[in-house]
Amino acid sequence: MAKTYEELQKEIDEKFEHENEEKYLAILAKTNPTIDELWLLPEERFQEWRSKNDYPRLIQSFNENKPNFLRWKNEFGLTDEELASCRFSEFLRQADFKPTETCLYYMEQTFDGKKRKIVAHADLSKKPAMFPKQGEAYITIKTFLSYEDWCHKHKLKFDLFNITQRQAPEHKMERVWLDTGFELLKMGGSRPPINGFGVLLRGKHLDFVNVCGLELTGTIYSGQEGNLNFSYCAVDNLKCNNLKESPGPFFFNCTLENLSIENSTINSWSFWQCDLQGDIKDSKLQNVRIYGGTFNPYIKETKFTNVTATHQGTRHEYFGQAYILLKKAYYDQGDDDLAGEYYIREKEYEREKSKGWNYFTKSLSYYYWGYGKKPQYVIYFAIATIIICAGLYLTNPSNIHPVKQEKSILDMLYFSTVTFTTLGYGDMSPMGWLRLVALTEAFSGALTIGFLVAGFSRSKY
Known part of the structure; x- marks a missing residue:
């Protein structure tokens, strides 16, 4: 009976482990092994x-x-x-x-x-x-x-991952130091090993490591040993060229300056509070998650599929640029619904950062019509206004002309609707303090109709 792919992979890996046991022990005895040995x-x-x-x-x-x-x-x-x-x-x-x-x-x-x-x-x-x-x-x-x-x-700033010194930046032998004088372990400038099936041979969880200049190319799958995960790492100058499958690494609080992704499929990658700058060209990004940090690469001829971004639950000072980028990317590829969603997230982020009168006006814009992207909110507002004003009119029917005529709730809804829409048929009219209510309702109605037309006609972000 033919062996399955998983059985063959396990058999090869176990044989490899057994044959290399002495080599592992020799590496463990070294205080300064090479990058390939690590x-x-x-x-x-x-x-x-x-x-x-x-x-x-x-x-x-x-x-x-x-x-x-x-x-x-x-x-x-x-x-x-x-x-x-x-x-x-x-x-x-x-x-x-x-x-x-x-x-x-x-x-x-x-x-x-x-x-x-x-x-x-x-x-x-x-x-x-x-x-x-x-x-x-x-x-x-x-x-x-x-x-x-x-x-x-304790309202303190996290202070353990502050890079202050680099040697030979953008070179494959780049060295990186923290502000404590500690040099990060060097494991970059190379490609992670894969086996004959294209499976990542040595998946690792790396933290406080310098992997600047890491290269990912070709077809790479994650196997039973796991994929690549990075925490508090310098992953600058990461190069992904013709990467058709990827092990879906998780980047936590890393620097990814000068990232280069070209002609690649980036699938199931996650970035948590990372500083990401660089170029993404002629590629596909799918099932990518971005949590806080700075996400501001140059995007060209790249398809986004289920790429999501949020700053909720993170502790980063700025994230608005990521929302702007996703808004533009989805708009350029014709996905107006997602473009609108990230337009709203962009405005909501700005509202969170604002104070005083500015915060009040932004809140009013959000709840009234979703910054112009949810005109249905205006309809809800109109219906609520008509019903509330009808209730006020119904509590004081003697202040509605003609006074002697009995007035039902339907009459008051009718009067409230013609007042809100500024039709003013004249068969009923307010008296006394209800004139102020009617005036306010008519003014809000005129504004609402204008906002409603503007909301449904807006297409640009």
């Missing part, structure tokens, strides 16, 4: 090397230069050894899409007889195991707030 390491081995050789120096640089980092560590009793025992960024990242004080859990996981430390978003020790046959079990060691959430709670 890419060769499987995820677990890679984290093992970093926990021993890289994370301790990074954490020490924060200890010496970031007083708030020390305060956070001391508040939750976190040690340097614990921070270096698993992916360091998991201790730092915002715990949820909403700016809450969500606890994280530092845990010991047992799986297939092996123990390792992890950071979880839930207390897994209180949940049923998903893989009981593999002996899956969890022990909670500590709970804590992520450093980003802790900074938000």
